[in-house]
Amino acid sequence: MSPIEARIAAVYPELTAQERRGTDTLLEHLDDLAIYSSAELSKLSGVSRPTLSRLYKRLGYESFAALRSEARRDRGIPLGPNHGVEAHIAQETRNIAQLARLADGRLQAAVRSIVSANDLFIIGERSSYPVALHLRQQLIQLRPKVHVLPLPGQTLGEDLVSIGPGDTVVLIGLRRRTSGFARLLRQCTHSRAETVLIADNTGRRYEPEVTHFLPCSLDASGPFNSYTAAMSLVAMVANEASTVVGVQGQRRVGLITTSYHDLNEIEGS
Incomplete structure (x- = not known):
């Protein structure tokens, strides 16, 4: 920080x-x-x-x-207002470099909550949804009961009632959040589940309300947000989770690889 x-x-x-x-x-x-x-x-x-x-x-x-x-x-x-390739790469590099601050124990604490949860719910709307999907795709390889919300075309209410003590909710709250984000976050915290918030710095206002806050920068050299650091943070979470679960996670990865092969789902599997 x-x-x-x-x-x-x-x-x-x-x-x-x-x-x-x-x-x-x-x-x-x-x-x-x-x-x-x-x-x-x-x-x-x-x-x-x-x-x-x-x-x-x-x-x-x-x-x-x-x-x-x-x-x-x-x-x-x-950087000045230069939208060229060099400016873009320089800004992306700075965004990723800022993630090093999470080595102060914040990343490890959040991952322990993610790994030990009975059920893990990952929630992301609008531009946060692809990040939520990617995080789920990584973590489902290491542990069962990983749910991403909302399901396409569905609302959240019917799924939120299933969340309770012993669960962990990862909220992806990147800027230009929906107007109902604060109510969603508070419903998750009222469920007595642990909460992990992944957000850019505009989400810092919610830090006192969640169990763990993992910030990432969306700054860009041009007018559009960059999600490189958010996806890099997903990789950091998944790699740390792999370390925490150890042999048990490796066995699950092996079973999934066998399933890929049996179903011929992945090229070269």
Whole structure:
């Protein structure tokens, strides 16, 4: 976690709704703060400049310039608005490099919950759904009872009632979440299941409500989000889970490989 992220996390529960909007915008643009002014951040976030000025001071900075200087020191000179191949690769590299922060024990703790759950539910909507599907495809090779929700064309209500103590819910909450995401998350937490939230920094507002929070960056050099780091995080979770389950997981992988062969489902199996 960068110094700016740590300062935000320390005061986030005490911020007003407008201040939280401002911090969410800051978190979204940590990698390219150098190309923005405080006025532009005000426009991006929909938060007034005086409110942002108060926010910078609550975070311990005399001004936006001081905050931006810290971002530069932490991350190096940010890229300008260059949408070429080199800019794209550089941004993807930075997104993935940020995942190294999860080696502080957060990844391992979340994976222990995932591996030990009675039933594992993975929920993702909109752009989070492909990530949820991929995570399920990886984890079903290591353990049984891995469910992805919602099923195509279905609602969630009938499946959520099956979740309870001893289960784990992995919520994929990448930005531009549905308007009902907060209600969905709270229903999962009220079920007394453990909850793992995989989200970009705009999901940090939900961190106090979940058991485990695994952040990943969607920042891109162009106008569209990048999901490279999210998919890389899925690989990290799956590889760590493989280590935790050990021989038992290897046996399951062997049985699945045999099933592929018997059904002739996979080329070269």
